[in-house]
Amino acid sequence: MFRAALGTVIAACLSFQTGSVDAASGSPAPTLTFTLNPKSIVLGSSAGLRWFTSNANSCNATGGSWSGSLPVRGSQTVMPGAVGIYRYPISCSGLGGSVASSAILQVTSAPYAQPSIGSFAPTFGPVGTIVTMTGSGFTGLTKVQIGNVSDATFTVVSDTQVKVTVPADAQSGAHGVTVSNPQKVSSSPNSFTVTTAAEAVTLTANPTSITLGNSATLNWSSSNVSSCTASGAWSGSFATTGNWNVTPTATGTPQYTLTCTGAGGSVASVTNLTVTSTTGGDVAPSAVANLQLINQGGPSNAVNPLSNYQEFSWAAATAGTYPVSSYKIYRNGAAYDTTTNMSYADTNATDSNIVDLSGPTTTYAYTVSAVDTHGNEGSQAQASAYLFYGQLFTPGDLNYSGVTTAYTDTGGSPVNGPYDMLVTYNFGGGFQPISGPPIAQGANGFGNDLEVGAFNYMVMDIKVTDNHYLTNALNTSLVTRLPPGDVFSYKKINVWDYATPIIGSWVTFKIPLTDLNVGTGTFTGSIGICSGTAPNASCTLTVSAILSVASVDAGGMITGSGVPAGTYLFAHGQNSSVGTFTIQGPNLTSSTNVSSETMNYRRTGFYKSFFQWGSDNSTTIYVNNLGFTTN
Secondary structure (H helix, E strand, O other): OHHHHHHHHHHHHOEEEOOOEOOOOOOEOOEEEEEEEOOEEEOOOOEEEEEEEEOOOEEEEEEOOEEEEEOOEEEEEEOOOOOEEEEEEEEEEEOOEEEEEEEEEEEEOOOOOOOEEEEEEOOEEOOOOEEEEEEEOOOOOOEEEEOOEOOOEEEEEEOOEEEEEOOOOOOOEEEEEEEEOOOOEEEEEEEEEEOOOOOEEEEEEEOOEEEOOOOEEEEEEEEOOOEEEEEEOOOEEEOOOEEEEEOOOOOEOOEEEEEEEEOOEEEEEEEEOEEEOOHHHOOOOOOOEEEEEEEEOOOOOOOOOOOOOEEEEEEOOOOOOOOEEEEEEEEOOEEEEEEOOOEEEEOOOOOOOOOOOOOOOOOOOEEEEEEEOOOOEOOOEEOEEEEEOOOOOOOOEEEEOOOEEEEEEOOOOOOOOOOEEEEEEOOOOEEEEEOOOOOEOOOOOOOOEEEOOOOOEEEEEEEEOOHHHHOOOEEEEEEEEEOOEEEEOOOOEEHHHHOOOEEOEOEEEEEEHHHHOOEEEEEEEEEEEEEOOOOOOEEEEEEEEEOOOOOOOOOOEEEOOOOOOOOEEEEEOOOOOOEEEEEEOOOOOOOOOEEEEEEEEEEOEEOEEEEEEOOOOOEEEEEEEEEEEOO
């Protein structure tokens, strides 16, 4: 009984091979004992092979998962790099012949821990909210699901914490939260409530009190709304953020109301303006005329532009009761300086023109009013920037597909100047007016953009000569100039959507810059899939949700806590704001990786316009007063 039991143990643990005496040589046959321990391991662990022989003078690993000569007695540790079945054959030889054996090792994947959600904060919020979940077993998570939506982006901070961004397609209401790895799933005992972001609008007047004949500026901002309508002492439809000059015609306290509407309803803001008669019956000076931005970047902006220089000029105001003694400069709504000249250069406009793209620019909006010898102040005039204003500035252009332009034409009965621009289209094609002064050009390929962040509209006067506009769109977009070259946005609009052309007559077209994806705001995004080396590396930006901006488009700059300085969007992967963009910048590298976070977007640079005609007909149009205005 004892011998039988011992034999069973050896058969289970050893591979023992023996032979008889070789008849030809008279030498005993070799024997081989070959063991594997353990026979099954988890990936990342190791197993040991051991062997010893008698009557053998050589051994070899004969294929399978190993190879090469072996000593007649030895051991070896093996640790395969993948899940699978691994075979280890061995053969040993001596004068009496040869003997062989083999061992089989099974490698399985490591078991994933059971994830468990303990709590999360906040427990409610709109799309884009970043939720911090605490618990255990989060290492190796592959999916986080909120309700029936399984495309939530997330970052595993540690085995006990994960940050989740509520995805754009999450439905409002209370939903369960589920996390999973390749093997196991866990659900939260509590629900997360997706809320609809509340609509908000704020309307203010600056100043809040004026004398009759003067103007005040209404400023407003809003969130989570798509449209705004004015009522009370003003009327019309307005952008969701902006400003507007009002000049009351009577004394009193006019009331201005702005009602904005979003997905969750409407909200209104009201502001009052006090209008009094001029002191002692005095008449204040008129508003200055033709307030124009004439230089960004300083006197040497073509070769050595400054980052803090903004210059503008204007025509004299008409005196009221008393002579005009000075002009008052306002910057971003606040009194800033005074001058007796008809032009003003602000040399402290910090970061108003960052030519090397090391960071986003800062917007400076200017207004000017005239003041007489008795202190009576006229209404504030808003600055504009014209690329083609009665031939005050003449840009260059790039024409293609047979399109021709003539800047010194007089056939269109010019408005505001001696010439108009004659554009002849030949069954399609287009032209691209390039911004001239006051652009800061730069000698190194950077900065060939006019900063238009202080303006709200692109404007132009157009006179058509036939009815071909009825079947041919005049599509336009704004092109940005970045170090690699021209950057074309995905957003294009049809100019005819903003006014109705009249054959033989000038019509003003006024296009909100937000419709051309110009502006600032925030979004949720992540950066990865990088290639190349600094300063020529490029990466993929994935925009998962738009937060406080109507759009994200190529040509803009982005910043964020993890975003390298000077990063800009160079190309788009789709015709929408949510999706992927190619980004570049001097500080990106092949290893740049930024997890999902809130990022800032700014696209306020203008290099040239792109005017594409339809292909059904040829036509001739006249263009004048192409530029940017506040209202």
